[in-house]
């Protein structure tokens with residue numbers, strides 16, 4: 001709230017009315033995305049609402065990283081029923097958050113810092129290596145010349161390789177260096193939810209002004225928009241408005257624009273108007289440097305040979321790499337002794353074995369069955385109910401895609417079906433993926449679950 005007010009003042013300049021209002025107003029409650037602010041009297045309430053309402057909401061949205069609204073109340077007026085009152089001190093917390101412990105699990109879906117950003121996702125904690133140097137430099141280029149030649153900047157790379165970290169580092173840096181800019185980091189999923197919400201509430205004009213008044217928009221995971229027509233339509237207009245006004249757009253995806261299925265041509269081409277920068281899996285040195293940095297910033301010493309072992313064992317995904325470090329540190333702490341190679345080998349045995357072990361049809365069946373809430377036996381059995389049949393087709397499709405098994409062998413593993421049944425299942429799934437973004441998302445999700453160790 002304080003940040004919103006000071007940004008508002010910067011924009012509006014000093015005016016006697018503004019300062020009078022400011023001195024007398026205070027945030028009194030929070031209801032999800034609605035901030036309740038108490039002002040001295042009904043007259044002030046109407047004046048502030050008319051004059052600063054939309055600007056306040058836009059700024060707050062930028063800072064929070066999700067759409068926010070502001071409700072002004074005069075003393076004694078009812079606040080929205082679900083509003084959670086602030087503790088009586090009503091002083092915001094100040095100061096940097098404490099360094100997160102290596103062993104502490106963090107929930108990546110709930111960032112907590114300013115702007116809805118994860119406080120750890122900064123350039124300070126980002127290790128630059130051959131695999132990500134190009135993307136890193138592109139981000140630096142954007143920072144020094146927003147809206148310049150790298151517009152839009154399109155970052156792409158596999159899961160857990162640092163796209164979100166890098167984007168949020170850019171957002172942090174913009175907020176730090178140029179606090180007057182309206183910067184919004186948001187996932188495509190949140191953008192879609194916000195859109196659906198605004199359509200339902202018939203508040204599209206507000207939605208549009210919120211997004212189109214930004215100076216920098218960072219939209220994470222745009223592949224999520226595959227097959228979602230309204231999202232693509234609305235984002236197309238948002239993109240044009242921002243681009244034409246010379247505002248910076250940064251996008252990320254798990255693949256380059258040409259490979260995103262079910263994406264309108266006009267978006268695909270726009271995504272490639274600026275700079276495409278890929279992030280590759282890190283090499284050994286980078287993996288080791290990332291582990292060292294994690295230990296260093298969290299003040300958790302781990303012997304170098306143990307870090308070497310972890311960096312050698314886990315190669316493809318930095319999130320898994322960090323998870324492995326966390327496991328070892330936790331185990332050492334529980335045993336009351338420093339981490340050793342033996343301990344690390346012991347703790348990571350499952351992880352390293354499953355990395356080495358080729359994927360089996362059994363495992364695919366187990367994961368797919370679990371996802372659909374059925375038993376693996378049902379996939380091998382005779383049931384033809386819609387859910388089971390669909391799950392079975394998906395499992396066959398994944399077996400074909402992710403293992404070396406032949407069609408007859410796959411049929412065998414699914415209760416002795418013949419190879420043409422398997423082929424038919426694969427074609428059905430491919431057609432469903434083309435026709436339905438949700439099926440696409442489901443397949444991607446299952447692939448990820450199967451590749452994760």
Ligand code: ADP
Pocket residue numbers: 108121125126127128132157158159160161162163164165166290318319322
């Ligand atoms: P993505 O968005 O590409 O799936 P993330 O940005 O979420 O990946 O990164 C996964 C984890 O790996 C995060 O905890 C992130 O901090 C860490 N990470 C990724 N790249 C780096 C890097 N170059 N240096 C330090 N940590 C990294």
Ligand code: MG
Pocket residue numbers: 163164165220221
């Ligand atoms: Mg990400």
